[in-house]
Amino acid sequence: MGNFQSKLVSDPSRVGTPSSETDKTAWRSYDYVIVGGGTAGCVLASRLSEDRGTTHLSDPRFSSNQGVLESRMPLAFPKLFFTQYDWNYETIPQSALNDRKVHWPRGKLLGGTSSINALLHHHSAPEDYDNWVKLGMTGWGYNDLLPYFRKAENYTPSASHPNVDVSLHGSSGPWHTRQADLPPVCYAIVESCEKIGIPDFNTKAGTIGAANFIEFVDQKGESDSTATAYLTPDVLSRPNLTVLVEMSTERIIFSDELAMPRAIGVELSHAAAAPRYRVAANREVIVCAGVVGTPQLLMISGIGPKSELERFNITPVSVLEAVLSRAGLATDMHQHLSPGAVVFPCKPGHSLDNLSKPIGAAVAAVRWLLTGKGPMSHTVVPGAAFFRSDNPNLPFGPGSEYLVEDLTTGPGAPDAELTWFPLVAHPSGMGMMPKGTQGITLGGILLQPKSKGSITLKSTSVWEKPVINGNYMQDETDLNFLIRIVYLQRALAQTPPLRDLLDLKGDVADVNSIFWPGDARPGTLTEEALKKWLSVNATSAWHPVGSARMGTSAKDSVVDLELRVYGVTALRICDTSVFPTQVSGHPCAPVVAIAEKLAELIKTK
């Protein structure tokens, strides 16, 4: 479409037709209308516009990723939390988490959550996808997706990481990945992991293992979101691509003239009370609004569970019970849960805690600006160990007494992850601690929790956030997993070479100290105290998926195997909401691979 000089368009009158115009043939039209310029949306916009099909991409309010320094400086991503670039969702009070509301950050700028995330490039376990095939999703196994993981990626090997199996990585895709130079403590942790029985995970030996991550950071040391990777100046200058910003899609419009409703366009606006504009989709509307935005928009547009549509008097277009809603019920939104940050004191010179001093941060920032190197050029959570909580050879200590179920996707897949931060992280993992404190932090992720969450409409307006219920730790097995993770963290800290860098005294008796339970006095580490600590510190690990899942039947899923929404035509979904089940790792590279696969599928039809 169009001859826009501006690469990002924020004036809806230039791209749409006022909603007062009822003659659909008069609406401005595009071949594809992509709702949501997030992680998956940017991939689709870029790939679909390669062949000059017409693409229109929309993203709400806070427009460009350009000029947002914290989105380009790898270590700085937590600084975007609670800002205008974060949707700032939160759950309702969680009874098992001391009635706390849990923050759910989501990116509100081009690139979506890939513009505010921790930059970890991880495929998750092959069995996760092979399990999708077992559930009937032919064509979505690991070997089906691997070419798309590779197609997206432009990996630069590093002499300091010779174990990486490069056959699993692409070398000519748009998305730059690499390994960073990290503080020595990060390598010491990997060595200690090997000593307790968790080997390197970057090899063909499998996804159970420990390593410092490959990060989506380019050769200049800058974060590479899908916006910077896929919407380059060249792509943005394509005459057939219009990227619309500072706006929300308020609803999908369907034609009622056919036997099966057809998505014919969307309605957009700047603000709840602003004028509305319509754009028509000649071929398809593709919703990429993310795990919260997608089910919300579907329900508001008439696609969702009968009871939820009735509750808000929404005219049904397609009744699909699997769109997440159902107030108060645990449905199938998969998520990840973290026990919280366990901090261990360390000897001087081994952590990045100098960055908590303004002068230390300023020197590091200037170094990064001038050279692209130094601590600002890598993520704050650079490595992890993936393991099975039922591995009898791991030193869970007293944690072994807490029973866990096998909820993994296969014998080679992990159910838990132990992460590390080379500094003292705030208890919620998002900030720096008081001056003078030196330490390293071990985090953790329960990868396959038994408790599932739900999303419910609050109103019929996209301008009002929906109700999110994480439903965390409603099943005791989830609590038991977290207890095992904490005991494994303590065992790791006691293992050289990590132990030699730490300053452990084992005498912290105050359960409110940042060094409890990491350096706890043994007698204080009672079951009651640890469970209380977990209820106060456990939090979301930022990976909800599956709120509009793929499946073989409209009875228990929302999209078919080509990501087409059941019960309507010309409407697809492509984002983490379509994951049929949770992956036992990090979902950003998987959703990019899914978007690459869908783009090819659409282009070759």
Ligand SMILES: Cc1cc2nc3c(=O)[nH]c(=O)nc-3n(C[C@H](O)[C@H](O)[C@H](O)COP(=O)(O)OP(=O)(O)OC[C@H]3O[C@@H](n4cnc5c(N)ncnc54)[C@H](O)[C@@H]3O)c2cc1C
């Ligand atoms: C803090 C944090 C750290 C993370 N770290 C990692 C990591 O290191 N590695 C990893 O693999 N995963 C990580 N994740 C998870 C991962 O980033 C996300 O799962 C993934 O990026 C989600 O992609 P998506 O396409 O589903 O949605 P998003 O990227 O969130 O995109 C959705 C887009 O839709 C837009 N939108 C919503 N509603 C509307 C509407 N009505 N109209 C128009 N646009 C709309 C949003 O603004 C957004 O741009 C992290 C997540 C968080 C929050």
